[in-house]
Amino acid sequence: MSPPEPPDAYPPALEAEWLRHAEAATGRSGDDALEVLRADVQRLSDLFTTARPDGTFPDYFADPRLLAAYGLFFLPQAWARTGWALAHAIDLRGWRPSRPNARILDLGSGAGGCGLRAARKLTELGIGTVELVAVDRSATALAALESVAGSACTKATVNTRLGEARETETWPEGDYDLIVAGFVLNELGLREDGEREGWMKRLSARLAPGGLLVLIEPALRATAEPLRRLSDARARKSPRRIGPEVDALPCPLLGGEHWDHEVREWTPPPVTEYLNRKLHRDLGAIRFSQALFSDAALTPLPSDAARVVAEPQLLKGLYRIVVSQGGRLRTVEVPTRGLAKREAKLLAAGFARGDIVALPDSADARQRLGSASELRRLGP
Secondary structure, three states: OOOOOOOOOOOOOOOHHHHHHHHHHOOOOOHHHHHHHHHHHHHHHHHHHHOOOOOOOHHHHHHHHHHHHHHHHHHHHHHHHHHHHHHHHHHHHHHHOOEEEEEEEEEOOOOHHHHHHHHHHHOOOOEEEEEEEEEOHHHHHHHHHHHHHHHOOOOOOEEEEOOOOOOOOHHOOOOEEEEEEEEOOEEEEEEOOOHHHHHHHHOOOOOOEEEEEEEEEEEHHHHHHHHHHHHHHOOOOOOOOOEOOOOOOOOOOOOOOOOOOOEEEEEOOOOHHHHHHOOOOOEEEEEEEEEEOOOOOOOOOOOOOEEEOOOOEEEEEEEEEEEEOOOOOOEEEEOOOEEEEEEEHHHHHHOOOEEEEEOOOOOOOOOEEOOHHHHHHEEO
16 A cells, blocks of 8 residues: 555645636636635635634635635645644554445535545545545535545545534434544534533534544634633543543643644645735644544554644754643753754754654653654654
């Protein structure tokens, strides 16, 4: 079997399909269509950040230009985030569907960035068949998903259904080997932690034996912390938490100055990068929060595993990371004196916020390693 694709590897054919959507929506071709869409990317960016509604989000997919802007700028980011989440579950922890014919539910799918990435990942595993069922309240988003699906994953069957992510009775019948809900929980209008846990329990009931549930949320504090509280509340229940934490202990960042989220470097697709030339968004990294759950028997992590929970720092004479291990925060320093500047930069480039690492056990809140060889990246 060939090695897995990089988590953020984006199919050029999928980008080309979305460019065709952009040309149809704007009545322009090529770069002219993209120039028109920049304003729509800006509108969506504001909606997702500074102009977030207090209640239900509008169906922005109903506007063809906003749909095309999403498909070219935001969908590749959803694709990459899902790729990283699945790399943790599949490549690091060894999760596999328990059935030869796997079913995926993408709840609140939108135009399918999460579900199509999941379908492509499962087809890599060489299992029998893969069926993706996408559920969303936007008929235009589902129609767009159906039109681009073949360019994203040629080996999966794709079905769509109109439904509400919050309303169980609108979900398709049956169980699923993998359920993904990307940027959905924060849009449900659930105010209390108990409501969120109730929703997750209903969603978990649709998992097949040994199935995998993946929840992905924005990296904003207002969205990341509710997911982390939900993750902590469900860590030891069924399905149990399998990531991104290395244990079932509460998040030591909750209630502090900083909050937990992932930061992953990536290479944006060419059109996404072109759109950003005048928008000046930080596209050098993908930021998101995630929680993964499964009762499957997985590859155990070593007892010395820890998770990087802050931006690593390359300082004068040392390299510093902050990790979560055993339910507490620890600062780990690696001396860089004696290393060439290039070697120090390579060390710094080898780790990112969210990485799972192995390092010598210590009861100290601050630990100084003897050399860089004592710090190992495990994944994802």
